[in-house]
Amino acid sequence: MKPVPAPLSAEDDLRSAETQAGAFQAVREARRSELAEDYVELIAELIAHFGEARPVDIASRLGVTAPTVAKTLDRLARDGLVMRARYRSVFLTDQGRALAEECRVRHDIVVRFLIRLGLDAETAEQDAEGIEHHVSARTLALFAAFAERRGQPETR
Amino acid sequence: MKPVPAPLSAEDDLRSAETQAGAFQAVREARRSELAEDYVELIAELIAHFGEARPVDIASRLGVTAPTVAKTLDRLARDGLVMRARYRSVFLTDQGRALAEECRVRHDIVVRFLIRLGLDAETAEQDAEGIEHHVSARTLALFAAFAERRGQPETR
DNA sequence: GTATCAAGTTAGCACCGTCTAACTTTTCAT
DNA sequence: ATGAAAAGTTAGACGGTGCTAACTTGATAC
Numbered sequence: 627m628k629p630v631p632a633p634l635s636a637e638d639d640l641r642s643a644e645t646q647a648g649a650f651q652a653v654r655e656a657r658r659s660e661l662a663e664d665y666v667e668l669i670a671e672l673i674a675h676f677g678e679a680r681p682v683d684i685a686s687r688l689g690v691t692a693p694t695v696a697k698t699l700d701r702l703a704r705d706g707l708v709m710r711a712r713y714r715s716v717f718l719t720d721q722g723r724a725l726a727e728e729c730r731v732r733h734d735i736v737v738r739f740l741i742r743l744g745l746d747a748e749t750a751e752q753d754a755e756g757i758e759h760h761v762s763a764r765t766l767a768l769f770a771a772f773a774e775r776r777g778q779p780e781t782r
Numbered sequence: 783m784k785p786v787p788a789p790l791s792a793e794d795d796l797r798s799a800e801t802q803a804g805a806f807q808a809v810r811e812a813r814r815s816e817l818a819e820d821y822v823e824l825i826a827e828l829i830a831h832f833g834e835a836r837p838v839d840i841a842s843r844l845g846v847t848a849p850t851v852a853k854t855l856d857r858l859a860r861d862g863l864v865m866r867a868r869y870r871s872v873f874l875t876d877q878g879r880a881l882a883e884e885c886r887v888r889h890d891i892v893v894r895f896l897i898r899l900g901l902d903a904e905t906a907e908q909d910a911e912g913i914e915h916h917v918s919a920r921t922l923a924l925f926a927a928f929a930e931r932r933g934q935p936e937t938r
Numbered sequence: 939g940t941a942t943c944a945a946g947t948t949a950g951c952a953c954c955g956t957c958t959a960a961c962t963t964t965t966c967a968t
Numbered sequence: 969a970t971g972a973a974a975a976g977t978t979a980g981a982c983g984g985t986g987c988t989a990a991c992t993t994g995a996t997a998c
Contacts, residue, residue, distance in 0.1 A: 647845030689803030756916025
């Protein structure tokens, strides 16, 4: 078969292989940081509300088992996002705290955006959990503008 | 420490551990199907435009190596989404085709939504690649409504 | 003070998704 | 018809994310 044969269906063109590959690479990159972001964001929440972040609470709120949390926290510690001492709660490093704050802001924008769009708060929270990691800076800015704009929520 | 101490910061309450765990479990579930969806969607695109889906093209458009594609295709075949014969192109099963179509529709809605929101087409495509897997049915419906409502002409 | 129980840890397994290196098969130009 | 190039495959490595089972430590009730 020829390297680039003419399209059989001429409706719309495909993006170039390179462009498409770039998009997928960006997605894979985002996927790699997602878990770390979920952890630091949750840890910051727990510390803000309960004064400390215990592995057992992280586990129950993430819906995974304690050993999974332990292993992940070790990785986060290795990567400089958290500090931990054996049998103690977890704390964020400066880097971890910065990341958590960034995530919190982004998360809030996405949630408020979805609610403004007409979604119920519960589903907005759920969807935001997945969406937030894949929103570029430009899109986030548009979300923020839409969320903040004056007017009643779009209930149609 | 007490099991559920009073919040130290009273600004806003946390969701219950169960609710939050549910959201994270949903995200993990979505993450598990993401790659399969990317593959079948891409395979459908390639077949529609070039008449066949060759591993080498899948690899170049995904930005991964050929062995990675091979292994993933084996998994998709095991899961009943694609059919393959050695040294031949890949085809979708009925199930794979159905999934691909569902993804295509969802992808298009997300892209049109983002463009309508004011994003450039290129960034819209990129962000959609990541976002589409995490949009619930309700949110998708809102996206579709927003994208289709009258306003400035769609550039399609 | 000690026994108990919750929390935390360690070890080991499994699967996924990625890679490189080396090999085989197919395709195509001459 | 054949040989080189392209495509595909296999093997093996590695890190991530999850689990269960079994162990150790810490906190608490008495």
